[in-house]
Amino acid sequence: MGRAESCRWRSVGRNTISVVWSTTKGIVAIAVHHAVEQGLIDLDAPIAKYWPEFACEGKERATVAMILDHSVGVPALRDPVTPGGFADFDYMCGRVACERPLWEPGTRHGYHGHTYAWTVGGLFRRAVGVPLGKYIRSEIAEPLNADFWLGLPAEEHHRGAPMIYPTDPLFGGKSLANHAIENDPAAPFTLMMTNDGGYDCNDSVYWPVEIGSLNGMTNARGLATIYSALANGDLLAPDTVARMGRTSSASHMDATLLMPMRFGLGFMKTTDNRRQPELVDCTLLMSAEAFGHVGFGGSIGFADPGPRMAFAYTMNRMGAGVMVGERAQLLIDATYRALGFSSNSSGAWVHLAK
CATH class of the missing domain: 3.40.710.10 (DD-peptidase/beta-lactamase superfamily)
Known part of the structure; x- marks a missing residue:
């Protein structure tokens, strides 16, 4: 045990x-x-x-x-x-x-x-x-x-x-x-x-091991602290942050997940699968400039350099999607609205002129 x-x-x-x-x-x-x-x-x-x-x-x-x-x-x-x-x-x-x-x-x-x-x-x-x-x-x-x-x-x-x-x-x-x-x-x-050799994230045998795809341990405060430093220009140079936020690969059919996906260099980008009812909890709506990453079950951390905003959410009761579920997305939506963003109908949160 x-x-x-x-x-x-x-x-x-x-x-x-x-x-x-x-x-x-x-x-x-x-x-x-x-x-x-x-x-x-x-x-x-x-x-x-x-x-x-x-x-x-x-x-x-x-x-x-x-x-x-x-x-x-x-x-x-x-x-x-x-x-x-x-x-x-x-x-x-x-x-x-x-x-x-x-x-x-x-x-x-x-x-x-x-x-x-x-x-x-x-x-x-x-x-x-x-x-x-x-x-x-x-x-x-x-x-x-x-x-x-x-x-x-x-x-x-x-x-x-x-x-x-x-x-x-x-x-x-x-x-x-x-x-x-x-x-x-x-x-x-x-x-x-x-094909994972019986990996179980709750087995603390794995906790000291470096598995850079799935066993980072933190909380929302820890994630937000790091992404906030990016969003506010306190960690990396502006050109580096701009490169991090650029979309590098995107298609209507990711070869593994078999659904539309969009990636930057190491990050997920805003991805709208709302119009595909067979894909539950497979959408992530941010601004076009934002970049970050979700985790199985619904956790997320991201930076949005435009409004100089960072967002993070963690939990230990997991959802069943590859992106964020309703719990995190509702909080993301409320954050963007509070910052004056007015619509995500395009697949990304944007300011719309009145």
Whole structure:
């Protein structure tokens, strides 16, 4: 039994933290852009410059940027992950490095829901020379006094709240992704959801491990502190923030999630799937300039440099969508209205002249 089980009935307080699943990806991307600004990583460089072993099986010309915008072509692993494999960083880096891509890198995008941890993490350790979790603490979280951890030390485990998994069908049960997981064991979505070596976010064995796609631990205050520094120009240069907010890949059919998706370099962009009734909790409405990341179950953190606003929401009772659910979106909508934004009918929150 992991430590998470022993604290299941503790009251949630100001210093409680929890796993935020893929909301982790946004903070990891911030660390990458920070390293880019320091001259340690070149987004346009081939991955082979830093990680020769990755440049195989058709990935020889793949670039760093393709990792960040989910177009590098390794959204899942075909062969089974060994039990507990997600706790072994070197093992997982070796697996993604030798994997044959599911498409020619850069030609389409498909959400790298789990493998992002080791495509980004493996590159980062080789290019920068330190683990992502350590870099995030020393260069971002500690200078900002932000309560965010990628690799939670044992002395902090008592603050962790267990996640309550959703009981409703994923995405509402009628999406193309649902059809794939029920009928196509080789589909990228099926592999992503099932080939995880038995990972359980409530097993505290994983909490100290760096899994940069899904096991960051924080609360809304910690996320908002980091994104606020971006939105207000206190962390990275204006050109860097502008690059972070630019859409890099978008299509009507993400190769993994089998739904419309829009990505920046390491971030999600406003994505409107409201007119597709089979996609439940699969919409995220922000302004066109905003960028951030959601996590499985409904957590989110994002920055909007226009109004110099940051937003964050975390919870430990999960929803069943890949984007935010009604709980978070209603709060996002109220925030934009309070800032004078008047409509999201276009798929993004905008000011409309009276």
